[in-house]
Amino acid sequence: MELIFKTLTNLIKENDNIYIMTHKNPDFDGMGSAICLQQIINSFKKNSFIILNNKEKNKSLEKSYKLLKENNLYFNYIYKSKVNINNNLLIILDTHKQIITESPELINRTSKLVIIDHHIKSKDYINESTLSYIDSSLSSTVEFMAKYLKYLNKKVDPLIATFMLVGLEIDTNNFRLKTTKDTYASASFLSELGADNVLKQELLQENKEDYIKRQKLIEKSYMINNNMILCVADEELYESKDLAYIAEQLLQFENVAVSFVIGNLAKDKIGISARSLGKINVEEIMAKLGGGGHITEAATQIKNSTLKDVKKQLLEIVGGIK
Numbered sequence: 001m002e003l004i005f006k007t008l009t010n011l012i013k014e015n016d017n018i019y020i021m022t023h024k025n026p027d028f029d030g031m032g033s034a035i036c037l038q039q040i041i042n043s044f045k046k047n048s049f050i051i052l053n054n055k056e057k058n059k060s061l062e063k064s065y066k067l068l069k070e071n072n073l074y075f076n077y078i079y080k081s082k083v084n085i086n087n088n089l090l091i092i093l094d095t096h097k098q099i100i101t102e103s104p105e106l107i108n109r110t111s112k113l114v115i116i117d118h119h120i121k122s123k124d125y126i127n128e129s130t131l132s133y134i135d136s137s138l139s140s141t142v143e144f145m146a147k148y149l150k151y152l153n154k155k156v157d158p159l160i161a162t163f164m165l166v167g168l169e170i171d172t173n174n175f176r177l178k179t180t181k182d183t184y185a186s187a188s189f190l191s192e193l194g195a196d197n198v199l200k201q202e203l204l205q206e207n208k209e210d211y212i213k214r215q216k217l218i219e220k221s222y223m224i225n226n227n228m229i230l231c232v233a234d235e236e237l238y239e240s241k242d243l244a245y246i247a248e249q250l251l252q253f254e255n256v257a258v259s260f261v262i263g264n265l266a267k268d269k270i271g272i273s274a275r276s277l278g279k280i281n282v283e284e285i286m287a288k289l290g291g292g293g294h295i296t297e298a299a300t301q302i303k304n305s306t307l308k309d310v311k312k313q314l315l316e317i318v319g320g321i322k
């Protein structure tokens, strides 16, 4: 990673105006990393802008932006509708797919592009970049930033360390998934920087209705054979990340090695999100339904079908009951 850090540092030093963006519906991993990176860029006396959407839906993130201002911390943002990228350096964090970045059109308007991500590399990655580091052995983009801070021997304010720790905990589902010794080391480093546990808990609080809705889906799920659990959602529309989140949650239960969540993604599109603890390859299962992914996380989308039919197809493949 040292070479990546060195190259990234040189790119920062060579550019006067740097734009940072994460994915649509930003979360604490993407935004916590962006805020950390802005502090780093600022320490090199370079100008940077974090690209925001005009209407933030995430209340905890909105609160975080306010806290940065109240604490007089440098936080320079620009709404995506106002950005004139002008071939300036653009750093993309926490995704490598153009379509899901906050402002996909910006990517075509600059030739200076850096991508830093921890998701499993997909076929539709942005292939023309100055520097690309996509490493699925990292738990989160925050883990990258924590390591980068250490490499540079720099610190961030306790408030920013708190945001980063929130991102790391969300991405690992409280150290249950993708957690390695480096993840704990990053968490420990952020604690040393003064991450505040009380504020962290407040930022992790979620809307009660969302919680209840998810619990109801978890309640509806059942074992389809001796080690696989299935949840078929109701007829409402879901985002694929919601299905993935429920699938991850289902892995915490006794005897569960694999989880599947089926739900409507659009009127004519059904999604399956599959997760595995690692012994059973869910990519192979999803590939049989036209999807893909990785041993432990995979998904597919099926057009013009019903929840019932999709469930039937899945059960035929995995030899499940009902």
Ligand SMILES: [Mn+2]
Binding pocket: 029, 030, 094, 118, 140, 141, 171
């Ligand atoms: Mn992430």
